Amino acid sequence: MAERVIYAMYDDDDVLKDGAKKLVAKGVKVAEVFSPFPIHGIDPIIGVKNTRLGIMAFLYGLTGLTLATIGMRYFMIVDWPMNIGGKPSMSYVQNMLAFIPISFEFTVLCAAHGMALTYFLRNKTLPGLPAQNPDPRTTDDRFVMEIRTSDNAKFSAEELETLLKETGIVELDQKEIK
Amino acid sequence: MHKEAAIREPLILGHKTYHDITEDICRPIEDKAPRMWYVLFSIALIIGLYGVGCILYLLGTGIGVWGLNKTINWAWDITNFVWWVGIGHAGTLISAVLLLFRQRWRMAINRSAEAMTIFAVFMAGIFPLIHMGRLWMGYFVMPIPNQFGSLWVNFNSPLLWDVFAISTYLSVGFVFWYIGLIPDFATLRDRAKKPVSKKMYSILSFGWSGRAKHWNRFELVSLVLAGLATPLVFSVHSIVSFDFATSVIPGWHTTIFPPYFVAGAVFSGFAMVQTLMLIMRKAMNLEAYIHTRHVEYMNIVIMVTGSIVGTAYITELFISWYSGVEYEGYAFFNRATGPYWWAYWSMMTCNVISPQLMWFRKLRRSLLFTFIISIVVNIGMWFERYVIIVTSLHRDYLPSAWSMHYPSHIDIGIYVGTIGLFFVFFLLFARFFPVLPIAELKTILKIAGESYKNAPDTHHGHDDHGHGSHGHAAADHTAHVEAPEAGEIASEGSSEEEQSNDENNSGEETSSEEEK
Numbered sequence: 057m058a059e060r061v062i063y064a065m066y067d068d069d070d071v072l073k074d075g076a077k078k079l080v081a082k083g084v085k086v087a088e089v090f091s092p093f094p095i096h097g098i099d100p101i102i103g104v105k106n107t108r109l110g111i112m113a114f115l116y117g118l119t120g121l122t123l124a125t126i127g128m129r130y131f132m133i134v135d136w137p138m139n140i141g142g143k144p145s146m147s148y149v150q151n152m153l154a155f156i157p158i159s160f161e162f163t164v165l166c167a168a169h170g171m172a173l174t175y176f177l178r179n180k181t182l183p184g185l186p187a188q189n190p191d192p193r194t195t196d197d198r199f200v201m202e203i204r205t206s207d208n209a210k211f212s213a214e215e216l217e218t219l220l221k222e223t224g225i226v227e228l229d230q231k232e233i234k
Numbered sequence: 235m236h237k238e239a240a241i242r243e244p245l246i247l248g249h250k251t252y253h254d255i256t257e258d259i260c261r262p263i264e265d266k267a268p269r270m271w272y273v274l275f276s277i278a279l280i281i282g283l284y285g286v287g288c289i290l291y292l293l294g295t296g297i298g299v300w301g302l303n304k305t306i307n308w309a310w311d312i313t314n315f316v317w318w319v320g321i322g323h324a325g326t327l328i329s330a331v332l333l334l335f336r337q338r339w340r341m342a343i344n345r346s347a348e349a350m351t352i353f354a355v356f357m358a359g360i361f362p363l364i365h366m367g368r369l370w371m372g373y374f375v376m377p378i379p380n381q382f383g384s385l386w387v388n389f390n391s392p393l394l395w396d397v398f399a400i401s402t403y404l405s406v407g408f409v410f411w412y413i414g415l416i417p418d419f420a421t422l423r424d425r426a427k428k429p430v431s432k433k434m435y436s437i438l439s440f441g442w443s444g445r446a447k448h449w450n451r452f453e454l455v456s457l458v459l460a461g462l463a464t465p466l467v468f469s470v471h472s473i474v475s476f477d478f479a480t481s482v483i484p485g486w487h488t489t490i491f492p493p494y495f496v497a498g499a500v501f502s503g504f505a506m507v508q509t510l511m512l513i514m515r516k517a518m519n520l521e522a523y524i525h526t527r528h529v530e531y532m533n534i535v536i537m538v539t540g541s542i543v544g545t546a547y548i549t550e551l552f553i554s555w556y557s558g559v560e561y562e563g564y565a566f567f568n569r570a571t572g573p574y575w576w577a578y579w580s581m582m583t584c585n586v587i588s589p590q591l592m593w594f595r596k597l598r599r600s601l602l603f604t605f606i607i608s609i610v611v612n613i614g615m616w617f618e619r620y621v622i623i624v625t626s627l628h629r630d631y632l633p634s635a636w637s638m639h640y641p642s643h644i645d646i647g648i649y650v651g652t653i654g655l656f657f658v659f660f661l662l663f664a665r666f667f668p669v670l671p672i673a674e675l676k677t678i679l680k681i682a683g684e685s686y687k688n689a690p691d692t693h694h695g696h697d698d699h700g701h702g703s704h705g706h707a708a709a710d711h712t713a714h715v716e717a718p719e720a721g722e723i724a725s726e727g728s729s730e731e732e733q734s735n736d737e738n739n740s741g742e743e744t745s746s747e748e749e750k
Contacts, residue, residue: 070680092252092421093673094449107451113458131377131386140390157395157473161402164462168406172413175455176440179448181416185441192424194444195417197252 059206060213061087063190064220065227066199069095075223076101076201084211084219088202090194109178113171120166124159190229198226238338238681245339245678247522249685252676259418259670260425262518267665270517278657285651288644289364297367299644305637306627310645311361312477313619314652317502318358319400319474320495320615323467324503325351326407329414330463333456338682339531341674342523346514347507348411349667353659354506355404357652362396364648392476399473403466410459416442417452418668471499478622485565485626490553494546498615501539501585504532505611512605514664523670526599533598536611540589543618547586565626573638574625577617584614 066072073095076086086102089095099106129148132138132155137145145151176182194200203220205213213230220228250258292299302309325348332340363372375397377387387394419439426432442448472492479491508529515524554566569578588610592598629636663669680686 089446090444091446091449092256092444093417093676094453095446096677098446099450102446104446104450107447107454109451109454110458113462117462127377128389132389136386138388140388143390145390151390154390157392157469157476158389158398160465160469161395161398164406164466165398165402168409168459168462171455171458172409175413175451179442179451181440181442181448183437183440187420187423187436187439187441188443188445189420189424195421195424195442196256 059204059233061231061233062203062205062213062216062220063229063231064201064203064223064225065191065193065229066201066224067197067226069093069098069199071224072199072201073098073101075220075225078223079203079219082219083208084203084216085207086201087204087207090189090191090200090202092195092197092199095199109171109175112174113167116170116174117163117167119170120163121159123166124155124162128155128158190231242682243527244684245342245523245527245682246675247525247684250522250679250683252679255675255679256421256425256672258520258522259668259672259675260422262664263422263666263668264425264427264431268517271661271665275658275661278654278661281654282651282658283654285648285654288647288651289360292364292644292648293367293369297365299642301640301642301645303637303639305630305635306624306639308627309620309624309639310641310649311365313616313623314649315358315361316474316495316619317616318354318361318652318656319471320499320502320619321506321612322351322354322358322403322407322503323471323496323499324507325349326403326410326463326467327500327503328507329410330460330467333460334464337531338678339528341671341678342520342528343507343511343532344674345411345414345667345671346510346663346669347503348407348414349663349669350506350510350660351503352404352408352411353656353663354503355400355407356659357656359400359404360648360652392473392480395473396477399470403470406459406463406466410456410463413452413455413459414671414674415667416440417444417673418671420444421672422668468496471496483626484559484561485569485622487562488550488553490546490550494543494550497539497542497546498585498618501536501543501589502612502615504536504539505608505615508532508536508604508608509612510660512601512608514669518664518669520670523675526601529601529604530599533592533604533607536607537589537592537598540585540592540611544586544589547582564629568629569621569625572625572629574621574628577621578625581614581617581621584610585618588614 064075066075069091072089072091076089076098079086080101080103089098089102091098098104125148132145132151133148139145143151148155189195190200190202191198201220203216205211205216208216211219217228246255300309300311325344328340328347329344332344363369366372366374375387375394377389416439419435420442423432423435423439426435472495475491475495478486479488481487511524511532512529515521551566551570554562557563568574588607591603591607597603624639628638
């Protein structure tokens with residue numbers, strides 16, 4: 057069965073937010089919202105969960121710290137201990153103060169880049185990928201709400217359109233996908 | 235929505251709509267470049283190419299072409315390095331530290347300040363690299379297994395810390411900047427008419443579509459990167475200062491160096507931001523977004539960090555006497571009264587006295603005065619590094635080895651050349667990249683835009699407590715008069731009011747960040 061996707065366009069973020077609130081209260085499932093900037097407070101309304109990228113950043117940072125510690129211990133203490141300025145490199149703990157700057161920098165390096173890469177991969181935004189916003193104006197001043205008929209079995213497409221029209225939309229568009 | 239007090243000056247002047255913001259920022263990129271751009275770009279390119287020529291000559295001949303000698307074995311190279319790294323501190327400070335402090339005014343300047351940071355750190359990076367003499371051996375600074383009996387780099391050395399600090403700073407700063415640029419590239423992509431620019435911006439925008447989940451991740455990633463970049467900003471210049479502070483040269487061996495260098499870096503970085511922004515806002519018609527209030531905020535930062543630097547100078551001077559170390563005492567006495575007195579007193583005048591003038595409201599709100607001071611500060615900060623480095627070295631332990639430093643024309647050529655290259659990069663940035671964060675500015679339009687803010691004439695006083703319904707009433711008021719878009723909100727009045735009240739209950743301070 058062909059699925060219908062309805063795109064309702066708004067010209068104000070607050071109107072869209074209120075519209076989404078009303079629709080969700082009536083039991084409509086909003087599949088996606090495309091906007092030119094983050095609409096604060098839309099996520100809980102349409103059921104977008106908070107991202108866990110922060111936890112990933114912490115784990116990447118921990119990895120960086122571990123790598124830096126293991127690396128510097130191996131280079132400076134185990135593999136080739138040097139006596140620099142009368143301070144022999146015999147134990148990691150005693151020499152650790154000199155290793156703090158690089159441990160810190162490497163932690164930040166791994167946390168930041170690890171998180172950024174995960175962000176790109178999870179978003180599926182990578183150089184050369186095609187844009188998926190339904191209308192080019194959604195990166196300017198238009199806000200689009202996407203509603204799929206397959207998500208809303210209890211409403212017909214016409215009912216959904218009527219409901220949407222009550223929320224102050226400026227344009228309505230739909231597409232059939234297989 | 236979190237309302238700002240009516241008494242605060244709006245951050246976006248005029249009656250802008252979302253579309254106006256897009257237009258104002260995209261038009262200078264889409265239109266033909268003005269003649270002035272070509273003139274400036276040619277001048278910068280010629281100076282930059284001259285610098286590249288000097289660098290090539292240096293690489294071909296050896297670093298003996300610098301004006302160094304046996305006594306003064308470190309001079310303009312490290313001075314320029316520290317100067318550029320210092321300038322490269324403002325961007326990340328603005329975007330990271332001010333993001334954590336929820337300063338909305340940063341949104342007008344963070345994009346170009348970050349670009350400036352990245353280009354300044356590029357310029358800084360040139361100096362240690364060419365200082366190696368054999369650029370192609372640059373990979374020696376990395377801890378890689380090698381054929382010399384696995385001799386590792388010295389992890390106890392601040393010079394190696396620098397390698398890690400600067401490369402981390404540069405790459406993290408770049409990622410932070412680029413992640414913010416992606417949604418704005420998407421805006422440019424969707425507006426582009428010509429096939430070439432459409433293709434370029436679609437590659438640069440990584441296929442960004444503005445989905446709700448992506449924005450959710452975007453905001454968290456920005457916040458976490460800001461959290462990571464904040465200690466990074468402070469660590470980088472601290473580590474740069476360790477290059478000196480961990481040595482035993484009188485005048486360098488000082489524990490005050492890390493905080494003093496960091497304050498100096500922010501000081502010079504903001505001065506450079508002022509220099510660039512004051513020109514850019516005029517040339518690209520961005521006066522509505524970067525106006526007197528922004529300049530004033532930055533001047534306050536300059537004033538505060540300038541005072542920290544001044545305090546540090548005087549503390550250092552006092553301690554050199556109070557410590558009773560005669561070598562230390564002599565180093566400072568010699569700085570102020572020796573053959574380099576002119577450098578010392580230029581530094582004192584430019585860095586200690588000039589920022590104090592910013593206490594006067596009239597002066598710190600004067601754009602011309604700010605522009606002059608911003609250049610004076612950067613001259614002063616260059617002298618600071620020159621004074622620290624050269625005057626500490628030029629009179630060493632044997633009076634027979636005492637010497638003076640005279641820069642060669644290659645020294646001068648490379649320094650001036652990096653300024654040229656810096657402007658080449660910055661002008662290219664201003665020509666092809668969105669110089670203001672379009673998406674972020676739109677998020678503050680309803681909070682701090684003039685047409686949405688309570689009109690001060692009619693709504694004095696009673697809006698100060700920032701209650702949602704009052705804020706809304708004011709938006710309603712202006713809507714009928716000027717802003718057509720505000721009318722939309724007005725018609726949805728009741729529910730928005732409800733929303734504002736909900737958020738006000740959760741506490742005014744936290745609500746803006748919670749929404750993020």
